[in-house]
Amino acid sequence: MLRFLPLKLGRLYRCLKLLLVVGLFVILLMNTHNLFASFQKNELTDRRFINLNKCPACFGTSWCRKFMNGQVSFETWGRLRFLDVFNVKNVYFAQYGEPREGTRRVVLKRLGSNQELAEIDQKICKRATGRPRCDLIQAMYKTEFARINGDVRLLTPEVVEGWSDLVHCPSQRLLDRVVRRYAETKDSGSFLLKNLKDTERMQLLMTLAFNPEPLVLQSFPSDEGWPFAKYLGA
Template sequence: MLRFVSLKFGRLYRCLKFLFVVGLFVVLLMNTHNLFVSFQRNELTDRRFINLNKCPACFGTSWCRKFMNGQVTFEKWGKLRLLDYFNVKNVYFAQYGEPREGTRRIVLKRLGSNQELAEIDQKMCKRATGRPRCDLIQAMYKTEFARLNGDVRLLTPDVVEGWSDLVHCPSQRLLDRLVRRYAETKDSGSFLLKNLKDTERMQLLMTLAFNPEPLVLQSFPSDEGWPFAKYLGACGRMVAVNYVGEELWSFYNAPWEKRVDLARQLMDIAEQLTNNDFDFALYLLDVSFDNFAVGPRDGKVIVVDAENIVVVDKRLVKQNKPENYDVWYESKFEDCDKEACLSFSKDILCSRVTVDHNYYAICQNLLSRYATWRGSTGGLLHDPPADVARDGHLEILLDECANPRKRYGRYQAAKELREYLTQLSNNAREGQI
C-alpha cells in the first residue's frame, strides 16, 4: 500500500514538473516578440518603466538625465523582463557610461517588491480619497508628505518619529543631517527644509517612510569612511548605487586567511557603527550573508542593504537621561532554527548609551557556530586550521560573543576577538611572505 502511494505521488510530481516545463515553454513562445524587443531597446529610458510618471511619489530625479540619455543600461540577462518574476527584491545589475570615463558596473534598486510598491500607492490613495486607486500625483498633495510644504523651516522629530527604523527615535541633529545631505536636490548643504522645493520635500519624506536606505547612504557616505555602498542618484522609483562586489556568502568556503580577514573587518564594522566620533550609533537589525559584499580589488567588506538600521543620537540620550540610560545593555541570545535570527528591542536600543547589539548580530549570524545560511552551519570561521582548533581560544571568544556566560562578557569577548583576528590575519600574511 505504501509503495502504491509513493508511486502515485511520484507520477504526480513528474506530471506537474512536465506541465511546468510545457507552461514555461508556452509563455516563452507567446512572448518571443517581446523578448527580442526587450533585448533591442533600453527600457531604462522609459518613464513608465522606472515610474518617473509617479513623481513626486518617488525617490528622486537627480539621475534622470543620465537615464534618459541612455547612459544607464541593463546587463545581459537583466534585459529579459521574464526574469522579473524571480527577481522579488527588484535589484538589477547595470552599466553606467560616461564619455570620458568609460563604463562601470552599478546596482539599481526599486527599494521594494512590486507588491510593496503597489501597497504604498494604495495607502496614499486611501488617505487622500478613501479609495485604493486614484491619481497618485494629486493624492500626494493631500497626504502627510505634503504637510511640510511651504515655509516650514525644519524637519522635526515629532513629525517623522517611528516612520521607519532610521527615525524610530530621531533627534533634531539627525534630521538636520538628513536634510543637509539630501542628494536629490541641487541646493544640498542646508538643513533648512524650506530651501527644498515642494516636490523634493515630498520625495524625501516618502523615501524616509517607505525605505530609508538612500538616506542612510547619503547621510553616512562611503566617501567619509562609513562602511556603506556609495549612493549615486535616483530617477523615479529606480535608485542607483555603486557596485561593491560579490556578496559575502561567496566567500563562505574561501581560504582560511581570507575568511579571517573578512571576519576581522566585520567586527571592525560592528565597532565603528557602535562607537564613533559623531556620537551616532547605527544598529544593524538585519544581518545576513547577502547584506554584505566584498570589493574585488581591495577586499573591503561593505554593507549593501541599509534599509533596517536604527540610528541613535547618543548625545540626546545623555541629555534626556531616560531610565537606566547609563547601564550597559546586553542583547539576549536568540536560539532558533531559522536563518538570520536576532532578538532586540528598538526602544531599548534608543534609550541606552552603551549597547552590544552590533557585536551580537555579527557574531551570532555571521561568524560563530550558531550562524546558519542556505542550509550551511558553522559561520564564516568554520573549520579552522588544526593549530587554531587545538588552541580553542577562537571558539571560546566566538561563543562568548554570540551567547555570553558572564555578565558583560560580550563586550570583553568582542574586544579580544578583534585583537585575536588581527593577530591571526597578521600571522597568515607573514606566513605567505
Template sequence: MLRLASLKFGRLFRYGKLLFAASLLVVMLLNTHSLFSSFQRNELTDRRFLSLNKCPACFGSSWCRKFMNGQLSFEGWGRLRLLDFFNVKNVHFAQYGEPREGSRRVVLKRLGSNHELSELDQRICKRATGRPRCDLVQAMYKTDFARLNGDVRLLTPDVVEGWSDLVHCPSQRLLDRLVRRYAETKDSGSFLLRNLKDTERMQLLLTLAFNPEPLVLQSFPSDEGWPFAKYLGACGRMVAVNYVGEELWSYFNAPWEKRVDLAWQLMEIAEQLTNNDFEFALYLLDVSFDNFAVGPRDGKVIIVDAENVLVADKKN
C-alpha cells in the same frame, strides 16, 4: 512499501520539473516578440518603466538626465523582463557610461518588491481618497507627506518618529543631517526643510517612510569613510548605487586566511558604526551575507543593503 513510495515521489518530482520546463518554454514562445524587443530597446530610457510618471511619489530625479540620455543599460540577461518574476528584490545590474571615463558597473534598485510598491500606491490612495486606486500625483498632496509645506522650517522628531528603522529614535541633529545631505535637490547643504521644493520634501519623506536606504547612504557617505556603498542618484522609482563586488556568501569556500580577514573586517565595521567621531551609533538590524560585498581589488568589506539601519544620537 517505503521503496515504492520513494519511487513514486521521485517520478512525480521529475514530472513536475518537466512540466515547469515545458510551461516556461510555452511562455517564452508566446512572448517571443517581447523577448526580442527587450533585448533591442533600452527600457531604462522609458519614463513609465522608471515610474517617473508617479513622481512625487518616487525617490528622486537627480539622475534622470543620465537615464534618458541612454547612459545606463541593463547587462546581458538583465534585459529580459520575463526574468523579473524571479527577481523579487528588484535589484538589477547595469552598465553606466561617461564619454571620457568609459563604462562601469552599477546597481539599480527599486527599493522594494513589486508587491510592496503596489501596496505603497494603495496606501497613498486610501489616505487621500479612501479608494485603493487613484491619481498618485494628485493624491500625494493630500497625504502626510505634503503636510510639511514651505512654512515648516525644520524636520522635527515628533513628525517622523517611528516611520522607519532610521528614525526609530531620531534626534534633531540626525534629521538636520538627513535634510542637509539630501542629494535629490539642487540646493543641498541646508538643514532647513523649507529650502526644499514641495516635490522634493514629499520625495524625501516618502523615501524615509518606505525604504530609507538612500538617505542612509547620503547621510553617511563612503567618501567620509563610512562602510556603505556609494549613492549615485535616482530617477523615478529607480535608485543607482555603486557596484562593490561579489556578495559575502561567495567567499564561503575561500582560503582560511581570507575568511579570517573578512571576519576581522566585519568586527571592525561593527566597532566603527558604534564608536566614531561623529557621535552617531548605527545598528544593523538585518545582518546577512547578502547585505555585504567584497571589493575585488582591495578586498574591503562594504555594506550594500542599508534599509534596516537604526541610528542613535550619542549626544542626545
C-alpha cells in the same frame, strides 16, 4: 520493497524535471516576440517604467536625465521582463556609461516589491481622496508629506518619529544630517528643510516613511569610511 520506493521517487523526480523544462520552453515560446523586443529596447528610457510619471510621488529625480538619455541599460537577463516574476526584490544589474569615464556596473533597486509599491500608491490616494485609485500627482499635495511645507524651518523628531526604523527614536542631529546630505536636490548642503523645493521635500519625506535605505546611503557615504554602498542617484 526498499528498492521499489527509491525507483518510484527517482522516476517522479525525473518527470518533474521534464515538466519544468517543458514549462520553461513553452514560456519562452510564448514570449518569443517580447524576448527579441526586450533585447532591442532600453526600457530604462521609458518614463512609466522608471515611474517618472508619478513624481512627486516618487523617490527622487536626480538621475532621470541619465535614464532618459540612455546612459543606463540593463545587463542581459535584466532585459527579460518575463523573468521579473522571480525578481521579487526588484534588484537589477545594469551598465552605466559616461563619455569621459567609460562604462561601469551599477545596481538598480526599486525601494519595494511591486505589491508594496502599489500599496503605498493606494495609501496616498486613500488619504487624499478616500479612494484606492487617483491622480497621484495631485494627491501628494493633500498628504502629510505636503503639510510639512516651506514655512517649516527644520525637520524635527516629533514630526517624523516612528515613520520608519531610521526615525524610530531620532535625534535632531540625525535629522539635520539627513536633510543636509539629501542628494535629490541641486541645492544640498543645508540642514534647513525650508531650502528644499516643495517636490524635493515631499520626496524626502516619502522616502523616509516608505524605505529610508537611500537616505542612509546618502547620510553615511562610503567615501567617509561607512560600510555602505555608494549612492549614485534616483
